[in-house]
Amino acid sequence: MELLPPEQIAFQRLLDTIRRNFERFGFLPVETPVMELSEVLLTKSGGETERQVYFVQSTGALEKAGEGLPELALRFDLTVPLARYVAEHEHELAFPFRRYQMQRVYRGERAQRGRFREFYQCDIDVIGKDSLSVRFDAEMPAVIHAVFSEMAIGKFTIQMNNRKLMRGFFEAQGIADPERQALVLREVDKLDKRGEDHVRETLTGEGFALPAEAVARILEFVKARSSSHADAIARLDALVDDASANQALRDGVAELREVLELVxxxxxxxxxxxxxFSIARGLDYYTGTVYETTLDAYPQIGSICSGGRYENLASHYTKSKLPGVGISIGLTRLFWQLRDAGVIDVADSTVQAMVALMDADGLTDALDIARRLRAGGINTEVQMEPRKLGKQFQYASRAGIRFVVMAGEDEKARGVVAVKDLKREMQFEVAREELAGSLKVELEQARVLEGR
Amino acid sequence: MELLPPEQIAFQRLLDTIRRNFERFGFLPVETPVMELSEVLLTKSGGETERQVYFVQSTGALEKAGEGLPELALRFDLTVPLARYVAEHEHELAFPFRRYQMQRVYRGERAQRGRFREFYQCDIDVIGKDSLSVRFDAEMPAVIHAVFSEMAIGKFTIQMNNRKLMRGFFEAQGIADPERQALVLREVDKLDKRGEDHVRETLTGEGFALPAEAVARILEFVKARSSSHADAIARLDALVDDASANQALRDGVAELREVLELVxxxxxxxxxxxxxFSIARGLDYYTGTVYETTLDAYPQIGSICSGGRYENLASHYTKSKLPGVGISIGLTRLFWQLRDAGVIDVADSTVQAMVALMDADGLTDALDIARRLRAGGINTEVQMEPRKLGKQFQYASRAGIRFVVMAGEDEKARGVVAVKDLKREMQFEVAREELAGSLKVELEQARVLEGR
Structure with missing residues (x-):
């Protein structure tokens, strides 16, 4: 994905919004090199990841290339680099370690609609040493809420579940084997596409051979959605009131209840x-709370921010136990989808004012006006070569620049400048000394009105 | 270079300062993919660049690897991607096209002190179609001045020259061949290290065989530094008053004079x-104004921001003539050097306040205080698990967090919170409703005092 400036500005605003909110919640920035040692990247990968890795070789390495894989590869997510970073700097970091990381990652996928080989991930994680209270799990929905509220892309819902609760529930239905649980969940995932009857037939049929009653309970379980905080608590209470409730389910319920209260x-x-209760996420990785976030008006987009609690971040790189909780936003794909849905506004430029040039002699004066505007915090472009005024207005309008500032001989003599506000379609005069201040006020008003 | 959070924060502040000022001058953001087609990247490279390129192959491509170079490679600067971008989107862009780009670039250099294989470049360029007035050359020093003034890394000087002026001067000394000019300049570049006598001997000696008088004039020329605006203009006037002044020298002087007046x-x-007049930059690329920027107190760091005017950006990718002018900051190397010189301040965290936790029961209340702080724009971390208060202070102090907010039973009953200001080493009480507002005022005062 390569963007033209108006869209790049909109994209950058989303990045800024995410970063501002990550920092608002006390997360610290980390950036890691794009290349990691191949052996580090591939430690925990299955075959699928390995096929998607981009390997890197300098010309020299290429010439000497022998057997085996190249030494370096591009990161394919931010989790493996985080694990390597925390393990490497373990003794220099304060735990719980709260980091955010917003960088591009690379996957050698075939190029197709909505799939990108290079895309931004925006992650936060809290990493504990030896242990990490479940209380930290409650911060993630608060961050998600802050980020997407400010993005103003419509109403969203943070869907929550707990892996212990799920495991306990499925064990109570006689499905104790984690792999079998995963297979059942995969079938359940087809509810929307194939319908309830199809899923029920599959689960009671030859392959799974589950009792009809268990399947009915499973379908009821995964269809559950709470409608309010009190309803959520009541649903959790109902689960542990059930005679079949086992310890895993009770643990999961207790965690989720504490998290909900703190949220x-x-x-x-x-x-x-x-x-x-249908949210599962990566079954082999997450061990407690799990999150997905969906836009109420655009369910087809799927989850726009997901994550969860994991038991141990970096078992491959250190003997320390490092439990954590985190979430991730895949911004490139999200931007692409929001743009497709018409939710992204690309109207405003980063350039807020343009100083028009009436004639070649006026340049020194135009540069002085621009200097004052910039010193007053207004992003300003100057027309450096005289053109017809109509052309200059047309340029500003197309570029999304709000204010055009003009100073002809008459205005100059009176110590004022004329300002055309292309957004409110009006023109006014202001004393040269007060120009930057008054435009600042106008821009601030617009910012407040638009709730930015 | 991989940084710990306090340094990453300092680095990010430099990036933000650069971006803010690039935008202040009306430059628009562009980001390009890290990978370009190898044939695009290597179009204009000499052997040196080619040896430094990192090639990229997915696992699939690696298995099929045949003869020849891999199809994809990592960008080694931002100029080639800009040329490709402008050529590709030529009909969608408005010219003069003003873009900034701040991304990492990759060079397969041997790792050594101060040399990085992955580093940030922060570039601006103005690209014209068919022609671009020399007036745009004057904006570059203004941007450089704005960026480094706000960075507050000490007094700096923007050194300027003009390639036409240089060419004219050397032609007047009987050195018309550009390659011979380059060789002479390379010798002249050794003035600081080897001394004037050595350089004079080399240039009058066997290899160059220049007349002693020409060498004397060259040495006087390249040692020239103007001491004020009037002195710069006077030195330019003196050059054209000389009987030997040719057209190229006159053209260069006229350009430089106009640029200086607009600066x-x-x-x-x-x-x-x-x-x-000793500033040359890339002799095969720049054709007019050239810039270098040096820190007065740290001349050994060399140029911290360089660039110039070029005749045609993208002759390899389009038939359109696209003249331009631009500058580049190599931020990773600059950060590393400034840190070495002790100029970088890593004291303050992005986290501005920490809500202490007096006992486990106080968490709900602590989260409410944090919510109010964040809603008021204060970056806030909450202690989620009770620890000794001394430990909590120690943590905040080490982390560079300025305010610690406490609400015990007594404060809660009175509707206030206690705030410890670790920077000013004082403690005060404030009404819960006014907490965010009063911290905002304190932070704003500090910002103004520190001239940020």
């Missing part, structure tokens, strides 16, 4: 989060 | 720019 204390409105 | 009109203080 509320953090001020997330209760219509922005819900229980959803 | 002054843009408000760059005259002690921040100077003529320096």
């Amino acid at each position: 509320r204390a953090l001020g997330v409105p209760e219509d922005h989060y819900a229980l959803n | 002054r009109a843009l408000g760059v203080p005259e002690d921040h720019y100077a003529l320096n």
